[in-house]
Amino acid sequence: MPVPDSPDRGSLRRWFRLLPVVPSILLLVLFMLAPVAWSFYASFTDAALSGRAALNPQWIGLDNYVRMLTDSVFPLSAWLTVVFVGASAILGQNALGLVIALLMTKSGGATASLVGTAVVAAWVLPEIVAAFAAYAYFSQDGTLNQLLGMFGVHGANWLYAFPLAAIILANVWRGTAFSMLVYRAALSQVPRDVSEAALMDGARGWQRLAFITLPIIRGSIATNLMLITLQTLAVFTLIWVMTAGGPSNASTTLPVLAYQEAFKLGDIGYGTAIASVLILIGMVFGTVYVRLFRRVNP
Amino acid sequence: MTSLRRGPRLSERRPTAVAGGRPRVRFAANAALAVIGLCFVLPLGWLLLASVDPHAGYQTRWPQSPSLANFAAVLTPDLLFQPLVNSFLLSAGTAVVNLAAAVLAAYPLSRYQSRFNKPFLYAILFGTSLPVTAIMVPVYGLFVQLQLLDSMPATIFFMATTTLPMAIWMTKNFMDSVPLELEEAAWMDGASGLATLRRIVVPLMRQGLGVVFIFVFIQAWGNFFVPFILLLSTAKQPAAVSVFSFFGQHGAIAYGELAAFSILYSVPVLILYTVVARGSGSAFALSGAMKG
Structure with missing residues (x-):
């Protein structure tokens, strides 16, 4: 840092130096903070997409939140969201990503890069294209049922009979690449002599994994879990294209429910209430994430 | 591929x-x-x-x-070119706004010690975890109030903001790895902070900035939900939204054309990803995003 000035001129200069941060702060306040604040405000009103309540929303206190608890769809939707995030992110993407990364340390380089490309392709594709591909795959006469047919199995109409399972599998397919990349990077940091020393001591493969490798990369595991949970919590397009939340709300996660209430049914007040709940969940996770980060990088 | x-x-x-x-x-x-x-x-x-x-x-x-035949059928101005041009304007605009704001913000955060730095960076990190889909309902409400619906620039600024926390974070990390000595020499010669940023720091971190740019561009290019909610007129819609024109009004779906269109629409991001991955390895991009 250059020469220190007299106290008051110095502090003025320090503030002046922070000036370049202002455009970012303006953008964040206008397009992120304001919508969040407006969301909390509107969730206490009967704001609507059209009609009298669109022009002049009334304050209705906690009515929207009371409705959430008494309504039968919201608890179902919250539960579906928990299952969706738990099964597709925490179990599916996380575990599969780790398995692929571990296998890649044992496999040949050509296989690793080919498979890596296949996994990443599903992730880089535009979300709408990935959603169409997943829809075609699980549809009545789609690829999955054709494959099952080759083994003499008559497959179900997956999108209607098992919509939640279909979107969970589709999201594992779509998102595993992120975990795989995180774990490949993490595993490449594991010092080789540590696991070789354990090998000398006669530790078996799974013992080395459980007691040496995983503890070393636990920081990456925690970070990865946080990030994929947040990403999966926000998944909308995949579900909307594949099942539109149906049939009869059997795959309506909270983002889909918020969309339906706000835009299909025109109830902005109730839609923002659901959105506010999602934002709050995001904030809780964000707080944990920041704390986790501060512990790892003091 | x-x-x-x-x-x-x-x-x-x-x-x-x-x-x-x-x-x-x-x-x-x-x-x-x-x-x-x-x-x-x-x-x-x-x-x-x-x-x-x-x-x-x-x-x-x-x-x-x-x-x-499917490819030939979609190669028309209305079906393919206009939506792709819109996608490009949206994504490039988002990436430019994003990068400009991120580089400016990252400079003081990376170069000057201040009590403001840590809280701001943690707030930014916190911001990366807000679920964007959840904000769309209130953003729509806000856009209606401000009469910004169906405005391309407003949509660009909003999309740039959603990826801004991640971009600032990555840019600051890349900037931290640019050595200070060269700048100090420039300061001695009386160059201002912003001049050094433009003439010394930015050229030295070209590669990192390229990664951030492509990162943001790919996300904007693939984004469906935001333009779907905020852009109403067909003439402004990007390819992600216009793809629904293959679902005919009478329930007939042109599957072949839909697939051909999807491929043409995906090719640019596949190429861009390859550029980043080959040039520096995606582990490099991730390290920009994840390290402290």
Whole structure:
């Protein structure tokens, strides 16, 4: 840092130096903070997409939140969201990503890069294209049922009979690449002599994994879990294209429910209430994430 | 298709790669990976086959009379070019706004010690975790109030903001690795902070900035939900939204054209990703995003 000035001129200069941060702060306040604040405000009103309540929303206190608890769809939707995030992110993407990364340390380089490309392709594709591909795959006469047919199995109409399972599998397919990349990077940091020393001591493969490798990369595991949970919590397009939340709300996660209430049914007040709940969940996770980060990088 | 050439190079560099392991372990690992890879490719098979099949449905099959008719059919200004131009304007605009704001913000955060830095960076990190889909309902409300619906610039600024926390974070990390000495010399010569930023720091971190730019561009290009909610007129809609024109008004879906269009729309991001992955390895991009 250059020469220190007299106290008051110095502090003025320090503030002046922070000036370049202002455009970012303006953008964040206008397009992120304001919508969040407006969301909390509107969730206490009967704001609507059209009609009298669109022009002049009334304050209705906690009515929207009371409705959430008494309504039968919201608890179902919250539960579906928990299952969706738990099964597709925490179990599916996380575990599969780790398995692929571990296998890649044992496999040949050509296989690793080919498979890596296949996994990443599903992730880089535009979300709408990935959603169409997943829809075609699980549809009545789609690829999955054709494959099952080759083994003499008559497959179900997956999108209607098992919509939640279909979107969970589709999201594992779509998102595993992120975990795989995180774990490949993490595993490449594991010092080789540590696991070789354990090998000398006669530790078996799974013992080395459980007691040496995983503890070393636990920081990456925690970070990865946080990030994929947040990403999966926000998944909308995949579900909307594949099942539109149906049939009869059997795959309506909270983002889909918020969309339906706000835009299909025109109830902005109730839609923002659901959105506010999602934002709050995001904030809780964000707080944990920041704390986790501060512990790892003091 | 994408980063075929990246893998071997990476594994050579990797200290843990127990050079292939024992043959039997290696064979088992290769076989398991091959099965997993096949599962990941399968859903894309339909897309590729249907695109060259003029009579495609949702079934995956070898086309009886393969042709490029589907591609020819979508190569029209209304169906393909206008939406792609819109996608490009939206994504490039988002990436430019994003990068400009991020570089400016990252400079003081990276170069000057201040009590403001840490809280701001933690707030930024916190901001990366807000679920964007959840904000869309209130953003729509806000856009209606401010009469910004169906405005391309407003949509660009909003999309830039949603990726801004991640971009600032990455840019600051890349900037931290640019050595201070050169700048100090420039300061001695009386150059102002912003002049040094423009003439010394930015050129030195070209590669990192390229990664951030492409990162943001890919996300904006693939984004469906935001333009779907905020852009109403067909003339402004990007390819992600206009793709629904293949779902005819009478319930007839042009599957083959849908697949062909999807492929043409995906190619740019596949290329861009390959550029980033080959140039520097996606581990490099991730390290910008994840380290402290």
